[in-house]
Amino acid sequence: MSLRILCQEIERGFYLLRVDDERVNYFEGIWSIPERVTYNAYLLVGDDGAVLFDGWKTVYADDLIEVIGGIMSPRDLTHVIVHHVEPDHSGSLPKVLEANGFRAEVVAHPIAKPMIGSFYKISPKFRLVRDGEEISAAGERIRLIHTPWLHWPETMMSYLVGHKILIPCDAFGGYSIPRTIFDDNDEVVREYLPSVRKYVATVIGFYRQHIIRNIEKLQGLQLDISIVAPAHGLVWRRNPQLIIDYYRSLAEGHPDGNKILVVSGSMYGLMGEAARIAVEEVERLGGRAASYWFNDLEQPPFSEIIGDAIDSRAIILAAPTYEAGVYPLIDNLVDLIVKKIPPKPVLILGSYGWAGAVARRLSEKLAAAGFKIVGAVEFKGSPSEEDARRIRDGVRKLLEQS
Numbered sequence: 408m409s410l411r412i413l414c415q416e417i418e419r420g421f422y423l424l425r426v427d428d429e430r431v432n433y434f435e436g437i438w439s440i441p442e443r444v445t446y447n448a449y450l451l452v453g454d455d456g457a458v459l460f461d462g463w464k465t466v467y468a469d470d471l472i473e474v475i476g477g478i479m480s481p482r483d484l485t486h487v488i489v490h491h492v493e494p495d496h497s498g499s500l501p502k503v504l505e506a507n508g509f510r511a512e513v514v515a516h517p518i519a520k521p522m523i524g525s526f527y528k529i530s531p532k533f534r535l536v537r538d539g540e541e542i543s544a545a546g547e548r549i550r551l552i553h554t555p556w557l558h559w560p561e562t563m564m565s566y567l568v569g570h571k572i573l574i575p576c577d578a579f580g581g582y583s584i585p586r587t588i589f590d591d592n593d594e595v596v597r598e599y600l601p602s603v604r605k606y607v608a609t610v611i612g613f614y615r616q617h618i619i620r621n622i623e624k625l626q627g628l629q630l631d632i633s634i635v636a637p638a639h640g641l642v643w644r645r646n647p648q649l650i651i652d653y654y655r656s657l658a659e660g661h662p663d664g665n666k667i668l669v670v671s672g673s674m675y676g677l678m679g680e681a682a683r684i685a686v687e688e689v690e691r692l693g694g695r696a697a698s699y700w701f702n703d704l705e706q707p708p709f710s711e712i713i714g715d716a717i718d719s720r721a722i723i724l725a726a727p728t729y730e731a732g733v734y735p736l737i738d739n740l741v742d743l744i745v746k747k748i749p750p751k752p753v754l755i756l757g758s759y760g761w762a763g764a765v766a767r768r769l770s771e772k773l774a775a776a777g778f779k780i781v782g783a784v785e786f787k788g789s790p791s792e793e794d795a796r797r798i799r800d801g802v803r804k805l806l807e808q809s
């Protein structure tokens with residue numbers, strides 16, 4: 408498969424260097440992403456130097472050097488800004504510095520220095536910068552803003568004062584390989600946003616309070632932003648505020664209409680039958696069910712479910728009892744939901760053969776994380792007429808209270 412690389416001068420002297428990673432199946436080795444992802448590095452070339460912002464994953468290091476070489480000699484890089492040490496952006500650093508003869512200063516937050524040392528066993532020339540510090544390079548004033556936990560503690564953003572470009576690294580990024588570079592086309596943006604939602608939920612959902620805090624920090628700085636140039640996905644120049652507002656809305660857990668997430672696990676179909684009753688009731692009452700089924704035929708990816716959870720109005724979890732506990736896949740999923748998703752109202756459905764454990768176990772876990780348990784319906788085996796009525800009542804209450 409040939410590698411797709413997009414190298415484009417998007418402002419005078421400012422280049423996007425984007426590689427489309429069509430090989431990756433599991434982001435962070437965890438999250439199923441059939442839609443794949445891009446890594447966006449940026450290069451600013453001026454009369455008195457050149458600055459590389461971030462980089463690509465380790466496997467694409469040689470390709471990055473080649474692309475830079477098409478614009479300028481990598482030896483002439485004067486600065487490499489490492490906003491974030493996660494190797495999807497810093498993996499290429501050792502080879503880039505080697506190609507540069509280790510002449511460039513590595514600009515990073517003090518927290519990043521020992522991380523770079525321990526990840527890559529290199530000790531380049533560092534220029535450690537703190538929140539709000541400005542450097543002058545490549546004829547531009549570059550202000551570094553510390554945005555902790557977006558996505559790691561060392562993470563910074565750059566603001567190019569002259570160009571009015573914000574380079575926020577992971578923040579304001581998303582999965583998938585957009586057809587275009589920019590947000591110019593409505594259809595491209597519409598197609599892309601579900602991959603942003605999935606990315607936020609899986610990658611930075613745990614740090615959602617920091618999304619809000621850092622967006623407020625940026626607002627407080629009153630930056631005049633004409634372009635948001637993230638490290639994944641689309642570059643925002645037509646409507647940069649859209650992606651900032653969308654991030655905030657996701658971090659706050661605002662529901663997308665009447666979406667109700669329904670996740671059912673079932674070994675032999677008994678709970679599956681009950682979950683179908685719940686889905687029918689959701690739809691009868693005007694909700695939109697986003698439903699996922701674990702059974703002997705399917706195991707939907709956690710990444711998709713978590714992505715749908717973050718902007719759901721409420722959640723229905725249906726699981727049988729398994730070895731005196733919860734059907735393991737739903738149990739594992741709930742562990743992720745309580746970490747990554749803002750609290751939502753929940754209805755629990757539990758089935759058992761001799762001694763039910765689902766309602767108690769899941770309620771405890773969810774309530775401890777601030778989720779409101781609107782109801783828990785437990786029944787033996789398959790749902791009876793009476794159980795079906797209790798399920799419908801539970802759904803009605805859930806919709807009323809969400």
Ligand SMILES: Cc1cc2nc3c(=O)[nH]c(=O)nc-3n(C[C@H](O)[C@H](O)[C@H](O)COP(=O)(O)O)c2cc1C
Nearest residue numbers: 673674675676677678727728730731759760761762
């Ligand atoms: C592997 C396995 C383990 C189970 N463990 C328990 C258990 O510990 N306690 C219990 O009450 N029922 C247990 N059951 C019974 C199921 O919870 C019960 O039959 C339930 O209705 C199954 O629904 P399902 O077909 O949707 O999976 C177990 C069933 C299986 C197949």
Ligand SMILES: [Fe+2]
Nearest residue numbers: 491493558577
């Ligand atoms: Fe990251």
Ligand SMILES: [Fe+2]
Nearest residue numbers: 493495577638
């Ligand atoms: Fe990243």
